[in-house]
Amino acid sequence: MHFKYNFHIDFMKHSKKFMLFSIIVTLLGVVFLFSEGLNRGVDFKAGTTLDINAGKTIEKAKAKEIITNAGEPTGIITPGGERVSIRFDKVLSQDEVIKIKQGFVTAYGDKVSLEENTVDTSLADELAQKAIYAVLIASVFIMIYVAIRFEWRFAVSAIVALLHDAFFVISVFSIFHLEVNLTFVAAILTIVGYSINDTIVIFDRIRENLRFAKIKNYDDLKHLVNASVSQTLTRSINTVLTVFVGALLLFILGGESIRNFSLAMLIGLLCGAYSSILIASPLWAMLKKNSLHSGRKTAAPAKS
Structure with a gap:
């Protein structure tokens, strides 16, 4: 053969x-x-992910400071230049989201945009x-x-x-x-x-x-x-x-x-x-x- x-x-x-x-x-x-x-990840676990674009480079330490000042647990921060992704293990209320966004606006100006992704337990x-x-x-x-x-x-x-x-x-x-x-x-x-x-x-x-x-x-x-x-x-x-x-x-x-x-x-x-x-x-x-x-x-x- x-x-x-x-x-x-x-x-x-x-x-x-x-x-x-x-x-x-x-x-x-x-x-x-x-x-x-x-x-x-947040897709398979209850929680909220915030994707924030500031138009300027966002430092991880600064993002952590803003979140702490907003009265929230730090969460998992993933920096990416002008964007930062923050994952929280709990579902944030609208007031809490607005408070975090306001902190970034104060630090980086009015060009800050925020995208929210929330998944509940079920x-x-x-x-x-x-x-x-x-x-x-x-x-x-x-x-x-x-x-x-x-x-x-x-x-x-x-x-x-x-x-x-x-x-x-x-x-x-x-x-x-x-x-x-x-x-x-x-x-x-x-x-x-x-x-x-x-x-x-x-x-x-x-x-x-x-x-x-x-x-x-x-x-x-x-x-x-x-x-x-x-x-x-x-x-x-x-x-x-x-x-x-x-x-x-x-x-x-x-x-x-x-x-x-x-x-x-x-x-x-x-x-x-x-x-x-x-x-x-x-x-x-x-x-x-x-x-x-x-x-x-x-x-x-x-x-x-």
């Missing part, structure tokens, strides 16, 4: 080591999620639940699609890789206590899309090669997977790099409001490429290996 491709890399040789690494990271993420939880809980449902529903439909287009082994492998990517990003945000909000959910759903795209490209090549291959044992199966991944490696790398550069520029040049979205995308893109090549494909081979054994037993002649 011979295939032509430019890369000669034995991806299957160390597949168990990569899977062990992923399992360790996943378990570490579970520990942090249960012990630390997620740093839920809405925060509802948004958190719907975010989880969105990821789960997307995963179920992807699994059904892959199972219909390919076979159940491809579907199981694709979903394992997909959930691995999503959970890896969630684990990183939990470990470093980064804020999780609606833009983070958008990033997770985007990552799911790119991850399944990479996986489908490789699976499509595996299925095509499988049609002309004579698989007699697990070594033949490993060779087929190595060849298929190698044949699609250039395309996978180019696709990831193209999107990665865009996400990196957003992370460097974008504002604070999309910083975590960009970071989640950067981590997810790298993780998606890794899982498609080193998790999904080897896992499919392992599942397919069992069918080779069962096929052999079925084909064995009956003893008279």
Whole structure:
């Protein structure tokens, strides 16, 4: 059985080591999620966020002073040049918002503008639940699609890789206590899309090669997977790099409001490429290996 491709890399040789690494990271993420939880932003937690634009550079110390003079707890202050974002863990009344704005007007002049974003407890809980449902529903439909287009082994492998990517990003945000909000959910759903795209490209090549291959044992199966991944490696790398550069520029040049979205995308893109090549494909081979054994037993002649 011979295939032509430019890369000669034995991806299957160390597949168990990569899977062990992923399992360790996943378990570490579970520990942090249960012990630390997620740093839920105002979208998933009751509170008020004020985005203030003064037309002048706002110092963090000055913003803290203005809020303290207004009689409010400091909150989480995120400066960004002429803009500052302040998140409070309680819902501010209109009088309290006006008092804070007046403090900035006094310090920076009449050009101060303020944008208020308030979420109450019931809405925060509802948004958190719907975010989880969105990821789960997307995963179920992807699994059904892959199972219909390919076979159940491809579907199981694709979903394992997909959930691995999503959970890896969630684990990183939990470990470093980064804020999780609606833009983070958008990033997770985007990552799911790119991850399944990479996986489908490789699976499509595996299925095509499988049609002309004579698989007699697990070594033949490993060779087929190595060849298929190698044949699609250039395309996978180019696709990831193209999107990665865009996400990196957003992370460097974008504002604070999309910083975590960009970071989640950067981590997810790298993780998606890794899982498609080193998790999904080897896992499919392992599942397919069992069918080779069962096929052999079925084909064995009956003893008279």
